[in-house]
Amino acid sequence: MNTTGMATAMEETTRLDDLPVSCVAHVLALTSPGDVCRCAAVSPSFRDAAESDTVWERFLPADYLAILLHSGSGSGRPPPPPSSKKEAYLRLSDSAVLVGDGGDTAVWLARGSGAKCVALSARKLSLPWDDGEFSWRWTPHPLSRFAEVAQLVGCTGLDIYGRLPVSALTPATDYAAYLVFGVAEEGHRGLSFPDQETTVAVGGRAASSHAVCLSPDEEEARKFRGVVDADGVRRPERRDDGWSEMEMGRLRVDETVAAEEEVVVSFEVLGWYPKRGLVVEAVEFRPL
Numbered sequence: 153m154n155t156t157g158m159a160t161a162m163e164e165t166t167r168l169d170d171l172p173v174s175c176v177a178h179v180l181a182l183t184s185p186g187d188v189c190r191c192a193a194v195s196p197s198f199r200d201a202a203e204s205d206t207v208w209e210r211f212l213p214a215d216y217l218a219i220l221l222h223s224g225s226g227s228g229r230p231p232p233p234p235s236s237k238k239e240a241y242l243r244l245s246d247s248a249v250l251v252g253d254g255g256d257t258a259v260w261l262a263r264g265s266g267a268k269c270v271a272l273s274a275r276k277l278s279l280p281w282d283d284g285e286f287s288w289r290w291t292p293h294p295l296s297r298f299a300e301v302a303q304l305v306g307c308t309g310l311d312i313y314g315r316l317p318v319s320a321l322t323p324a325t326d327y328a329a330y331l332v333f334g335v336a337e338e339g340h341r342g343l344s345f346p347d348q349e350t351t352v353a354v355g356g357r358a359a360s361s362h363a364v365c366l367s368p369d370e371e372e373a374r375k376f377r378g379v380v381d382a383d384g385v386r387r388p389e390r391r392d393d394g395w396s397e398m399e400m401g402r403l404r405v406d407e408t409v410a411a412e413e414e415v416v417v418s419f420e421v422l423g424w425y426p427k428r429g430l431v432v433e434a435v436e437f438r439p440l
Contacts, residue, residue: 171197173197173200173204178206180207181210184211184266185264186263186264188207188208203236205236205237207237208241211241212237220244222250245263254299256276257276258273267321267322267325267439269436269437269438269439270316271297271332271435271436272434272435273433274290274300274302274433275290275298276314277312277313277435278314279432280312287306287307288302288303288305293334293433295334295393295394295433296433301433302431303431304336304429304430304432305428306426309424310420311419311421312418312420312432313417315415316437318354318412318414321415322405323405324405324407325404326403327437327438327439328399328401328402328403328440329401329402329417330400330438331400331419332391332396332397332432332435333388333396333398333430334395334431335367335429341427342423342428343365343421343427343429344367344369345423347421348420349361349422350364350400350419351417352400353415353416355409356416359401359403360403361401362386363384364385364398366398366430367388368385386398400418402440
């Protein structure tokens with residue numbers, strides 16, 4: 153190829169900056185929120201595309217406007233509408249929004265992926281009622297995002313269930329469910345034995361089941377040697393917000409799961425003996 157031909161070929165080469173902003177936006181919408189923010193530094197045209205509603209609408213749930221309307225319910229005034237889809241995304245990923253009757257459910261977006269996160273308050277859970285209303289005490293808690301938490305006053309059989317429609321989660325996403333809890337200031341009883349179990353089921357089919365212990369105690373664990381494999385028992389983790397959380401199990405929302413089906417999670421203490429002092433804040437569903 154002669155010099156003239158080479159010059160012509162170079163002139164005909166399409167550079168990234170030559171692509172229409174709408175085309176770049178379409179490509180960015182197929183990535184993740186984190187990738188979009190990084191690509192904004194590539195060039196002015198990429199920055200324009202990274203700010204477009206076309207991109208950020210891809211990361212928002214279909215009901216994002218309805219969720220945002222609840223974000224100002226605590227003040228009694230509706231919040232100002234977001235100026236862009238990106239602002240809507242940032243609002244939902246910065247903090248949880250309380251929705252449902254009495255604000256008993258919290259919803260937010262995982263900032264890295266845009267997947268929906270959901271927390272069911274203690275009021276949304278099924279709790280055991282050995283002694284009727286005297287089994288649990290409903291009380292405000294300074295660390296809770298909800299109006300009330302449930303404190304176990306006393307029971308012998310302890311099993312906690314939570315239900316969430318599959319449609320409330322992001323499709324084609326792997327999730328983990330967590331029991332968010334604490335213990336009463338005056339102490340607890342019956343929560344240290346490694347004879348506790350969590351189960352996660354989707355559409356009536358068990359997805360995972362694990363042996364757990366909310367308040368591990370080595371002395372109590374020794375009593376169960378030969379009865380329970382205490383070495384394989386899951387332990388809770390301390391969170392930055394002051395609560396503890398126990399992973400209850402994992403699930404995947406995919407095309408094999410019908411939207412009308414439910415995710416059911418449970419925590420159960422298998423032994424029938426006195427228990428008290430557990431403080432239940434929520435059950436959370438978060439993407440992995």
